[in-house]
Amino acid sequence: TALAATCVAAQDYPAQPITIVVPFSAGGPTDTVTRLVAQAMSEDLGQQVVVQNVGGAGGTLGAGQVAAAANDGYTLLLHHIGMSTAPALYQSLPFDPQTDFAPIGLVTNVPMTIVARRDFEPETMADLITHIQENGENITYANAGIGAASQLCGLLLMDALDTRMTEVPYQGTGPAMTDLLGGQIDMMCDQTTNTTSQILAGEIKAYAVTTPERVAALPDVPTAAEGGLENFELAIWHGLYAPAGTDPAIVERLTTSLQAALANETVAQSFADLGTYPVPADQATPDALAQTLAAQTELWAEVIAAAGVSAQ
Ligand code: MLT
Secondary structure, eight states: OHHHHHHHHHHHOOSSOEEEEESSOTTSHHHHHHHHHHHHHHHHHTSOEEEEEOOOGGGHHHHHHHHTSOSSSSEEEEEETHHHHHHHHOSSOSSOTTTSEEEEEEEEEEEEEEEEETTOSOOSHHHHHHHHHHHGGGSEEEESSTTSHHHHHHHHHHHHHTOOOEEEEOSSHHHHHHHHHTTSSOEEEEEHHHHHHHHHTTSEEEEEESSSSOOTTOTTSOBTTTTTOTTOOOEEEEEEEEETTOOHHHHHHHHHHHHHHHHOHHHHHHHHHTTOOBOOTTTSSHHHHHHHHHHHHHHHHHHHHHTTOOOO
């Protein structure tokens, strides 16, 4: 019977390699986090866990692809806060983040950094604020498209300073970083998982971190509040999802595997070196992810409406 077949499928799971779709370019922050987690999950599951980059449309292309994929546990999505902002930013999304996925668990909360090409004129956060207010659209600001964390951070920054910059979209902040390093773009706001090593190497300028406290991996970078930008706090939460309707036994196995990966010392150390940390086991659960997604969707709908951003 079909039921017996499902039970067997769950029992034998995983019987083939699993693909985790990252909805941004290779080499960027989501990709970096996912590859670390995928490697550790692969050891736990005794199966290959392959990362596939499907960039475009601020993460909504890759997310839509997983929403439409077979719900057999072999195609998963690792996505961030963009799952909660996209519904407010897009007039018609081809998927519903809250009903088209089976949440597996939260993964990490990544601080952001406000950074610029190394020869960008402003020296401090206070200088940067003045510079943005005086130069507005003459400044180029890289982001990973509408729905990306970098786009959300830019939106909040421009709203806080009541000005516009010229936004330049990429398929991920990996390629945006290449252009920042090359001096083709002025600035961006991106996750520490993509900026820490370049900041420490002095390859780019860092003005602030977006967390209430300084980030241990970047002790010399002030918080936004220290830099004169009050109430500018943003942490990029990430979650792992399967398509809706995935066998609960498979979801449970994936949750256990995610928890094992996050408890892995190599993963924890790599995360710390990148300015972030794995969430505790009680957050790496379907319930915690579902609750975060619901609460954040509500929060960002209000913030985005208040910022006067119209849906695409
Ligand atoms: C990426 O992985 O490229 C980033 O997470 C994009 C972003 O959301 O800014």
